[in-house]
Amino acid sequence: MTDYNFAYLDEQTKRMIRRAILKGLAIPGYQVPFASREMPMPYGWGTGGVQVSAAVLTPDDTFKVIDQGADDTTNAVSIRSFFERTAGVKTTTATSEASVIQTRHRIPEEPLTEDQILVYQVPIPEPLRFLEPRESETRKMHSLEEYGLMHVKLYEDISRHGHIATSYAYPVKVEGRYVMDPSPIPKFDNPKLGDMAAIQLFGAGREQRIYALPPYTQVVSLDFEDHPFEASKADHPCGLCNATDSYLDEVIMDDQGGRMFVCSDTDYCEARRAAGHKGKDAA
Amino acid sequence: MTPLLSVQGITKRYGAHIGCADVSFDLYPGEVMGIVGESGSGKSTLLNCMAGHLAPDAGQVVFDTRADGPKDTVTMSEPERRMLGRTDWAFVHQHARDGLRMGVSAGGNVGERLMAVGERHYGDIRGKATDWLERVEIDADRVDDRPTTFSGGMQQRVQIARNLVTGPRLVFMDEPTGGLDVSVQARLLDLLRGLVRDMGLSASIVTHDLAVVRLLADRLMVMKSGRVVEAGLTDQVLDDPQHAYSQLLVSSVLQV
Numbered sequence: 001m002t003d004y005n006f007a008y009l010d011e012q013t014k015r016m017i018r019r020a021i022l023k024g025l026a027i028p029g030y031q032v033p034f035a036s037r038e039m040p041m042p043y044g045w046g047t048g049g050v051q052v053s054a055a056v057l058t059p060d061d062t063f064k065v066i067d068q069g070a071d072d073t074t075n076a077v078s079i080r081s082f083f084e085r086t087a088g089v090k091t092t093t094a095t096s097e098a099s100v101i102q103t104r105h106r107i108p109e110e111p112l113t114e115d116q117i118l119v120y121q122v123p124i125p126e127p128l129r130f131l132e133p134r135e136s137e138t139r140k141m142h143s144l145e146e147y148g149l150m151h152v153k154l155y156e157d158i159s160r161h162g163h164i165a166t167s168y169a170y171p172v173k174v175e176g177r178y179v180m181d182p183s184p185i186p187k188f189d190n191p192k193l194g195d196m197a198a199i200q201l202f203g204a205g206r207e208q209r210i211y212a213l214p215p216y217t218q219v220v221s222l223d224f225e226d227h228p229f230e231a232s233k234a235d236h237p238c239g240l241c242n243a244t245d246s247y248l249d250e251v252i253m254d255d256q257g258g259r260m261f262v263c264s265d266t267d268y269c270e271a272r273r274a275a276g277h278k279g280k281d282a283a
Numbered sequence: 284m285t286p287l288l289s290v291q292g293i294t295k296r297y298g299a300h301i302g303c304a305d306v307s308f309d310l311y312p313g314e315v316m317g318i319v320g321e322s323g324s325g326k327s328t329l330l331n332c333m334a335g336h337l338a339p340d341a342g343q344v345v346f347d348t349r350a351d352g353p354k355d356t357v358t359m360s361e362p363e364r365r366m367l368g369r370t371d372w373a374f375v376h377q378h379a380r381d382g383l384r385m386g387v388s389a390g391g392n393v394g395e396r397l398m399a400v401g402e403r404h405y406g407d408i409r410g411k412a413t414d415w416l417e418r419v420e421i422d423a424d425r426v427d428d429r430p431t432t433f434s435g436g437m438q439q440r441v442q443i444a445r446n447l448v449t450g451p452r453l454v455f456m457d458e459p460t461g462g463l464d465v466s467v468q469a470r471l472l473d474l475l476r477g478l479v480r481d482m483g484l485s486a487s488i489v490t491h492d493l494a495v496v497r498l499l500a501d502r503l504m505v506m507k508s509g510r511v512v513e514a515g516l517t518d519q520v521l522d523d524p525q526h527a528y529s530q531l532l533v534s535s536v537l538q539v
Contacts, residue, residue, distance in 0.1 A: 131384075144362045148369075148399025152384070155391050155398065158405055159427045224405040 007054040008086040013037055017055035017210070021201055024212035029178030030142075031125050036208040046079060046104060047205030049121035053102045056117055056201070057083065062090045064098035069106040069247065069264030076104075095267050105168070107189040109246045109268040112198035114215060120183045122204040125211065127171045127181040147179045150222055158227055167232065173220045180211060180219075187221065188233045188247045194219035236261040239281030241272035285347050287312045287453060287485045293332050293342035295325075301509040302328035306342075308504065308514065312452070315479060316487040317500030317517060319532065325509035326489045327457055333487065334374050334455045335364045346371075346453070369399050373446035377458035379438035383430045383445065389416060390426040393445045400449060415444040419474060436467035440474065447478065454479075454486040460495055472498050493536055497521060505529045 005011065013035075020034035039047040057063065063083050067075040071093040079102060080091050092098050095108040102119040112118060128138040131149050141149065150171050157165045170187035172194075174180050182193055183202060193200070193213065200213040213219065223229040234248045239260040246268055248261040260281045263269035273282070286309035295302035303325035310316050318326045331337040333344050335356055344356045349371065356364055368374070376382035383392050393412035394402075402408050413423045419440040421433075430438050439459065446454065459475065460468040476499055479486055488499060496503055496517055503520045505513040505528065513526040524530045 131387075144365060146365065146399065148395060148401075151398040151403070152387055152391050152395050155394055155405065155408065156387055159388055159390055159409070225403050226405050 004086040006059065006087055007057045007083065007089075008039075009037065009051065009054045013051075014055045017051055020210040021052065021055065021212060024201070024210050025199070025214045027178075028213050028217050029174030029180040029211060031209040031211045033208055034210050036205045039205065041078070041082075043206040044123060045075060046102070046121035048203030048207075048210070049102050049104070049119050049205075050079060050082070050203075051205060052119045052201050052203035052210060053079075053083065053100060054087070056119070057087055057089055057100055059087070059089065061099045062092050062097055063087075064092050064095065064101045065103075066101065066106060066108065066265070066267075067104045068249070069108075070266045072266065093267050094271075095265075105184050105186075106247070106264060107185060107192045109243075109263070109265045110271075111192075112196060114197045116198040118196075118198050118200045120185075120200065120202045122181070122183040122202045122207075122209070124169075125181055125202065125204040125207050125209040127169075127179050142178060145177065147173070150179055151224070154222060154224065154227075158224070164223065164227055164229070170229075171222050173222060174213065175218050176220075179222070182219075186233070186247055187229075188231045190219075190221045190229070191231050234261050237279060238263045238269060238272075239279045241269045241277045241282070242279040243269070243272055243277070284311060285353060286310055286345075287314075287347050288333070288487075289343075289345040289353070290333060291343045291345070293329060293339045293344065295328050295332050295337060295339045301325070303332070303506070303509045306504075306506075306511055308511075310453075310485055310487060312485055313483045314485050314502065315500045316485075317496030317503045318487060318489045318506060319491060319493060319496055319503065320506035321491065321532070324506040326506050328509075329506070330455055330457055330487065330489045334372065335368060336374075369396055370449050371452050373449075373451040373454040375439075375442055375446055375454065375456040375459050377461045379430065379435065379442045382442045383438060385429065385431050388427045388429055389421065389433070389441050392430065392441060393448050396445060396449045411448060412444075415448050416441070418478075419444045420470075434467075436463050436471060439463065439471060443475070443478070447482070447484075450482070452485060454484055456486060456488040456490075458490050458492075459488065460490070460492065468495075475499060493521060493533065505532065 020032045024032045039050055065076040065080045067073040084091055095110045100117045104121045126138055131153055132138050154164050168186050169181055169184045170190055172180050172182055195216050197215050202211045221229040237244045240262050243263055246263045249264045251260050253259055288310040291307050293306045294304050306329055320326045332339040345353045346356050347353050390412040393415050394408040397408050413426050417423055430441055460471055500517045503517045504511050507528045513529045524533050
């Protein structure tokens with residue numbers, strides 16, 4: 001602990017990030033610019049999320065990191081050990097025990113509480129980016145609330161595929177004002193964004209933006225009247241814990257077409273198996 | 284009758300260089316105004332000032348809005364001006380790719396303005412887009428094709444459909460037939476003339492092609508070095524030009 005300042009970043013940097021977080025919480029869905037620091041990991045590995053986590057962690061916190069729902073993938077393991085080493089905080093894989101959860105591409109299945117903070121890693125914070133390449137123009141569109149273009153993307157989906165084919169990073173409207181990219185979570189998780197008890201913070205390191213959802217914020221997924229939003233998932237039960245209500249990963253088992261569907265949230269799956277639930281593929 | 288658009292003393296300078304200077308005119312509902320002149324005479328600058336794309340250094344552009352009556356669009360707030368740009372105004376660019384989203388299907392391009400003013404029913408949007416594509420003589424089965432697969436003339440027609448779908452009252456056109464071959468030009472002009480008459484549109488058309496204004500415009504302004512040198516009824520100006528430059532312009536038209 002003497003080698004590093006608590007949670008790696010210096011106090012002035014954390015102060016700057018906290019100010020951005022507070023502003024983000026005050027204007028839900030608004031992208032607050034911040035002076036993103038160089039972190040000891042490449043862009044795309046969660047530098048934004050790590051900086052936000054570093055700014056909100058206290059020595060009493062318990063920290064959990066998930067990557068695509070899993071606690072044991074490279075990204076999750078390396079960020080967890082980074083904070084073990086630089087902050088000395090307790091870490092856990094149990095969702096209910098954690099006070100700060102950093103996540104990439106998922107929201108935990110277990111409902112979060114008011115005592116928790118969920119930190120998202122965001123690659124591209126601008127939902128309009130691929131429709132309007134000019135940053136000056138997209139900022140103007142946000143400030144003037146001109147969001148017709150977002151529906152053009154959904155229109156294109158329907159005209160090409162017959163239904164809204166966007167399945168992740170599905171755009172949402174926050175409190176009837178800002179359109180926000182919820183980071184690349186599956187649209188299955190979109191309904192959990194709204195009215196959540198926990199604070200949700202979004203950090204984009206490379207793009208130098210922070211945005212936030214305070215607890216119990218209204219979040220609506222965009223759609224058409226005749227093509228309403230649908231939170232979709234693979235139509236199977238989990239092969240290990242038999243859960244029918246959780247988001248599933250498809251795992252290829254062999255080159256004979258064998259596959260199994262398992263919960264992407266490993267903690268949720270393990271807890272269910274410990275409670276005696278058993279799927280058809282469980283050994 | 285109140286003019287739909289009243290331009291008063293519009294001046295735009297680029298540093299020491301004059302873009303356009305002290306241009307004034309009134310445009311009445313249903314009227315088409317042609318603006319002609321050589322390259323660099325300030326006609327596009329004038330059009331962009333009128334359409335709110337450029338901020339003029341002096342002058343007023345008073346538009347007769349549906350809600351509040353005549354209002355100066357230069358001093359009105361930006362959201363209001365952009366709202367006008369999506370509803371009551373239309374802007375047809377010379378190059379269709381400036382006015383279209385090339386990565387979005389023709390239907391999406393036409394539907395964008397509808398979605399921008401709050402339409403949220405896919406079936407309705409698509410129906411209107413298809414209807415408009417047919418009105419500009421594009422087959423309904425091409426509604427899902429991207430503009431990149433269209434010819435130049437078709438792209439220009441998609442751009443026109445995209446602009447007219449919200450039923451604007453005033454259309455700004457910047458060389459709408461530039462870069463098209465003569466037979467395609469003729470068809471486009473025919474189409475434009477029909478639409479302008481049917482919908483009772485007012486338009487101001489910038490062009491260097493005198494045949495275009497002869498066909499479309501009721502009145503004509505001739506610009507030279509940023510100033511209006513002659514204005515009047517189209518036939519009057521073209522048949523009996525008074526100013527030396529207008530005479531030069533009319534006599535430079537190639538005869539076949």
